[in-house]
Amino acid sequence: MRDRWLACLLCIPSLLGAQQAQLASDAARAESTIVAAQFLSDIATLASDPFQGRAPGTRGEDSAVAFLERSFRRIGLKPGNPDGGYIQRVPLVGTTSRVDATAMFGGASQRLEQLTDIVAWSLRPDTIVTVRPSDMVFVGYGVKAPEYRWDDYKGVNVRGKVVVMLVGDPPIPDPRDSTRLDTTMFGGPAMTYYGRWTYKFETGAARGAAAVLLVHQTGPAGYPWTVVQSNAREKFEVAGGPQHVPVEGWIQLDVARRLFALGGHDFAALERAARTRAFRPVSLGGTASFTVRNAVRSVQSRNVVARLDGSDTKLKHEYVVLSAHWDGYGIGRAINGDSIYNGALDDASGAAWLLAEARAFKSLAVAPRRSLLFLAVTAEEAGLLGARWYGQHPLYPLSRTVANVNMDAMNPWGRTKGIVSLGYGRSSLEDVLAREAARDGRVVRADPEPEKGYFYRADHFEFARRGVPALSFLFPGTEYLDKPAGYEARVRGEYIARDYHKPFDEVKADWDTSGIVEDTRLLFRTTLSIAESAAWPVWR
Ligand SMILES: [Zn+2]
Known part of the structure; x- marks a missing residue:
């Protein structure tokens, strides 16, 4: 009896071991079912022209959501929403903006052409958003970061102003090696949240600016102007989302240089100044105005969710x-x-x-x-x-x-x-x-x-x-x-x-x-x- 008891005690680990081995070989088998053909077929379906590029609130969304739901069901996964369905509704507001913009420097006005000179929009849910001629102010990188003792605004009131900013974090050279960035300032070469354009639009809104324009530079932005141009389309915000600055957008680098010069400023010199703690906002000596006509619609978009x-x-x-x-x-x-x-x-x-x-x-x-x-x-x-x-x-x-x-x-x-x-x-x-x-x-x-x-x-x-x-x-x-x-x-x-x-x-x-x-x-x-x-x- 005692011997059998002992034998059984010994047999438990080996049973567990066998079970482990079985689980491992089953995992290896499951892993090997991942092959290219199914991948290509799914990508080809989702990326096919009938799916229309899958924009939220379009027939392309209907196709993509239906395909994903059908696939999860076929695979045999349970509906991921505790309500018994595969869908989580995401209420969005879609806004398509038509923008007229004018800059006025030294008494001469010039149109800022949407797509070529600027790419701007309004996420205010109003059919017409107007910004009367307002002073343009350059605020460097538009960053206030107490942990780095950095404040581009220096308490200057930009309420009602058109603020112009650089993209990215302030790139601060390493004092010991000027070919590198100082890793103790922001992320060094890595972008922090202060470098994101969402941060810049959010802080512009919090300060009551009339518009925020980011100067596009391919390097710091991470993509060329043609990618900025693809932003000129319907934009979305979640229903009941945050209050946006009336006009948000980008200004093309050469246009910014020209406007700065018309106001008697050298863009390159101001950019250099913006890389120092001593930087203060600079009034550019001109104004900009905007009339934005918005087509606004509610969209019930969807997350698709399945559970194992x-x-x-x-x-x-x-x-x-x-x-x-x-x-x-x-x-x-x-x-x-x-x-x-x-x-x-x-x-x-x-x-x-x-x-x-x-x-x-x-x-x-x-x-x-x-x-x-x-x-x-x-x-x-x-x-x-x-x-x-x-x-x-x-x-x-x-x-x-x-x-x-x-x-x-x-x-x-x-x-x-x-x-x-x-x-x-x-x-x-x-x-x-x-x-x-x-x-x-x-x-x-x-x-x-x-x-x-x-x-x-x-x-x-x-x-x-x-x-x-x-x-x-x-x-x-x-x-x-x-x-x-x-x-x-x-x-x-x-x-x-x-x-x-x-x-x-x-x-x-x-x-x-x-x-x-x-x-x-x-x-x-x-x-x-x-x-x-x-x-x-x-x-x-
Ligand atoms: Zn993506």
């Missing part, structure tokens, strides 16, 4: 949220005769990734211990609005939301050694990612372009700012394998210049999907590990 219940009776009440945005730029200004902004990489590829992960997880013999939520959000391109709405109206408490894993545009250019984690080093989730990456002989890398502020430009930010640790990816591949020197810079550069937020973001015959498959498998294992664990990831 956890297999552990206790841990199933904790959630890991996988997310990607389904929306794109819709139909806009035609370029080379094409007016459909298909958004194949941005972000049909992310939505296809979400479906690929959903299929792989659903195929597991035993679901992970924690529950998974698959969240396809709307209106990312309008300012992370669908993700923000979810953050403000979570379907499951954020206090029980363990982590967010977000994908915004995948890597269709081949296998890479590195996977780029936005906001590198911020949370312990990265340790899990690094461990799984190492199993593929890969490494986690910091964002090679931190100056572009991608950490603030993807949907995970709406989780991160509410305390939920997040992993997020945008063009995740770096250090291409078996490719010629200069390949990475070339393919990325070509995409940003030719495709990004343009009609040419389409499925390409020469895509190499091996990187997409590898990254998706890696994130499957990473998410599985997070969802199997009982540990809570932490911010660093």
